[in-house]
Amino acid sequence: MSEKLTKVQFTNFDKILFPQIKVTKAQVIEYYIKIAPKMLRHLANRPLVLTRFPDGVEKEGFYEKDTPEGTPSWVKTVTLYSETAKRDVHYILCNDLDTLIWLANLAAIEIHIPLSTVDHRDKPDFVFFDVDPEPPATYEDAAEVALLLKEKLNQLGLEPYVKTSGKKGLHVLIPIAREYTFRETRAFVHTVGKQLSKEHAIVVSEFSETKKPGKVFIDYLQNSHGRTMICPYSLRAVPTATVSTPLDWSEVKKRIKPAEFNISNVASLRKDPWKNIFGNKQKLEVK
Secondary structure (H helix, E strand, O other), X not given: OOHHHOOOOOOOOOOEEEOOOOEEHHHHHHHHHHHHHHHHHHHOOOOOEEEEOOOOOOOOOEEEOOOOOOOOOOOOEEEEEEOOOOEEEEEEOOOOHHHXXXXXXXXXXXXXXXXXXXXXXXXXXXXXXXXXXXXXXXXXXXXXXXXXHHHHHHHXXXXXXXXXXXXXXXXXXXXXXXXXXXXXXXXXXHHHHHHHHHHOOOEEOOHHHOOOOOOEEEEOOOOOOOOEEEOOOOEXXXXXXXXXXXXXXXXXXXXXXXXHOEOOOHHHOOOOOOOOHHHOOEOOOOO
């Protein structure tokens, strides 16, 4: 992109950020420009947590919540009190293409979002199931559990959506009406996980069981105020530059590998399985 078409002052275009596949910062910027039409609506009005790798993903990166020194005045921010940091944090909001390009130029490889927007911080608009296999359990095992989870949620009258985590597991989400607290959504996810763990030996639902070899953990803990998930269409900081990619459930049934979705091909995918996700707000039965 020409600097005449954006407010961003680019730096180090030729810097290699993914050495194994020789992907440069320019290519990362190009990816985020191409994916912006699908990605920006998932970022909108959500305080961001970044994982930056200015020296590439094979070097040590760092998490960043606060706006970095030198942040342009046109970048939208919001100041929120962080209970973990015990101070005000100046979070970035990415509601436009220029900000997304600026984040890419910062080598913000991974972009993480909370499950609520800045104007309704205590009322999540998503329920989040993190389906996480522990070796020797595999992605195929995670896919099997995700399909069992879908069946369970369908029985409850719910329509879940699924994406790759970009690493070893899958993320299953339900868009919900803003009527519930995080305590309620977390309890809902935990309850469903416990039900599945009673019915299927491979599933575990308690934090104490997360590292049991060969099990698939249905993680409910991210359904909490201040916790985040990797944004749909974000790159992951792995050597092959995978992408956390929304899927059709038919693709999960086919056991399509997460590595098949990466910086070289995701932007060219024509369909968007999550196209209607924000227009499909659902209601939960919570206790």
